[in-house]
Amino acid sequence: MITMNDIIREGHPTLRKVAEEVSFPLSDADRELGEKMTEFLKNSQDPELAEKYQLRGGVGLAAPQLDVSKRMIAIEIPNMEEEDGEPFLSTVMYNPKILSHSVQQAAIEEGEGCLSVDRHVPGLVVRNAKITISYFDQEGEKHKLRLKHYPAIVIQHELDHLNGIMFYDHINKQNPNYAADDVLLIQ
Ligand SMILES: Cc1nc(NNC(=O)[C@H](CC2CCCC2)CN(O)CO)c(F)c(N2CCN3CCOC[C@@H]3C2)n1
Numbered sequence: 001m002i003t004m005n006d007i008i009r010e011g012h013p014t015l016r017k018v019a020e021e022v023s024f025p026l027s028d029a030d031r032e033l034g035e036k037m038t039e040f041l042k043n044s045q046d047p048e049l050a051e052k053y054q055l056r057g058g059v060g061l062a063a064p065q066l067d068v069s070k071r072m073i074a075i076e077i078p079n080m081e082e083e084d085g086e087p088f089l090s091t092v093m094y095n096p097k098i099l100s101h102s103v104q105q106a107a108i109e110e111g112e113g114c115l116s117v118d119r120h121v122p123g124l125v126v127r128n129a130k131i132t133i134s135y136f137d138q139e140g141e142k143h144k145l146r147l148k149h150y151p152a153i154v155i156q157h158e159l160d161h162l163n164g165i166m167f168y169d170h171i172n173k174q175n176p177n178y179a180a181d182d183v184l185l186i187q
């Protein structure tokens, strides 16, 4: 199983690389890696397992964070309403791509963190509020998905990792908490 030891930290060159597209049919390695990434996120959201294996909570994970420079991300966004309900979005996306996005921008009010960053970096990370993405699933089926607000932000954070971008690259140097007044702040 993936633990924090498998996650590379800022300063590791792979985090600044543009990752390579995945080819289909998936190799066993790429298939298995996707499954392990999902397993990590689920474990990290289980209080007992997170405690037992000292996992930091995660709702997304990108292959470059495991020193695998491939365009694949795992997303595990729980259902905010009922606790043990079906997750809002639980999937591994291969070769994800933003097809279009809103002019409207949004940011998580308390800022972002990253499993590859062992420090708190304060500041607003302004992103597109709505995105339309395409991606391939494990079977090579192409999907198109429209997302907004919190899930859209999570996906953009992960897509950044595939292009060697870290969340703090987006933070305003002069005034980290600056956001134009039309930027939607998300709890
Ligand atoms: C927002 C949030 N970020 C958590 N961590 N950071 C991450 O996921 C990084 C990616 C996120 C940082 C901001 C946008 C994407 C990982 N990244 O570095 C991958 O590139 C959380 F853990 C978390 N939640 C809320 C839901 N909760 C359900 C119960 O279990 C705990 C869990 C905590 N929400």
Ligand code: NI
Residues within 6 Å of the ligand: 113, 114, 115, 116, 157, 161
């Ligand atoms: Ni991250």
